[in-house]
Amino acid sequence: MESGAGDTRFRMRVGGMTSPSCEHHVEKALSEAGARDVAADFRRGEALLSVNGPPDTATLANAVQGTGYTPGPIEPVDSITLSEGELVEYRLGVEGMTCADCERHVSEALHADGAIDVAANFRRGEARFKAPAGVDPVRFVAALADTQYRPGAPERVATEAEPAQRNGHAGGGDRYDLVIVGSGGGAFAAAIAATERGAKVMMIERGILGGTCVNIGCVPSKTQLRAGDLFRRAGHQPFQGIRARAESVDLTTLVEEKDQLVATLRREKYENLVGEYGWELVGGEARFEDNQRLQVDDRVISANSFLLATGARPAVPPIPGLDSVEFLTSTSLLNLKSLPEHLIVIGAGYIGLELGQLFHDFGSRVTLVQRGERLLRSYDPEIAESISSILQSQGMDIVTGATFVRAEQSGTTRRLVVARPPVCVCGRLRGRASRRERARR
């Protein structure tokens, strides 16, 4: 509900809110209890609301309590009595805010200068507020002059009834400024930048939010690499005065620990940002209907622009016989629960190297097989040579300049036959797990 004639603005302290979805619950409860123009803020632990006449504190407190949060005192925000149409909403770009404390400093400075309902957001680099229609909004730029923050020019925010003027904003309805397919690092960077510029954004994901890096790429591989490094150092350290022993690797527990880390980082670095920036997230597989519309399940979505941030999949090389051999990809390798006795890694880019190295550190025999004459083709030769000699000194087998002749499997042994130099590398593994890793890309 919008504020109306004769409404008075109040601030209610609310304990227990931890995220934008808590704000949403509190706002809904207070609105249902009769408050108007409710704006909850979990960082400040408060909700601003308008009521006509004295507030019914018991009803409002019960409403908040009923949603599981703790109601506090209700106090008038200021003595301004609003009249219909008197307040104008503004957006002020503010550079230099880096945290919730910065948001508080900016809000306080604007509020002290007469701004109403101030909500600063460091991620968006902006402060939104209202001011009486007769007030020149440029004064709020001056309000931040003595702070470390750098305000831009205030822009009037279009109301629901007005078509938006700024940056081609799509306005209401089901049309978006930008629809992004995918939810990995690339998609998030684009969604953040577009939202900061005021665009109406939708993100579509058919799998797990966060895409490759956090779920099956950088994060899980680096944590396992660190575990392998610690295990190797425990068994191979140069000081006679230190007695340390590497006993065994419990891959099941390591995979569980890795999964916990992934879940935490996915929540903190991805899930929470969707609510904080406020773009819409839709689950499902996106397909183009035509060059202006996408379909997700039964929903047809129109947008001014589309961004395909759909990432990549592991590529399976065309090696004769490979289709009849069980092989691993980077994703399945990082979820192995038992250690392969011998792992053959096809391809020696950075992903192949790190996955090979971590299993070598855990105790598997590892052979890296590469078509080119050197590892890390896209890196400087000096770097590649130095990494190659480190890995060989640690005991990894490296075969370069290989031509893949065929792959075959008998029983639990998978065999990769390569030529030039003529060599046969046999991989024997424990259990039913497949044996071959083709690193992504």
Ligand SMILES: Cc1cc2nc3c(=O)[nH]c(=O)nc-3n(C[C@H](O)[C@H](O)[C@H](O)COP(=O)(O)OP(=O)(O)OC[C@H]3O[C@@H](n4cnc5c(N)ncnc54)[C@H](O)[C@@H]3O)c2cc1C
């Ligand atoms: C083992 C491993 C380790 C790595 N380590 C590093 C590292 O240390 N440093 C580094 O910089 N990079 C690393 N990378 C690479 C990095 O993870 C990727 O480059 C990066 O995650 C790609 O991000 P993206 O946003 O382009 O795509 P992705 O993160 O792959 O996201 C694409 C998303 O699009 C979704 N999608 C696809 N099609 C559709 C559709 N039709 N509808 C809806 N959704 C769809 C997919 O489900 C997916 O979630 C690593 C990769 C791997 C595999």
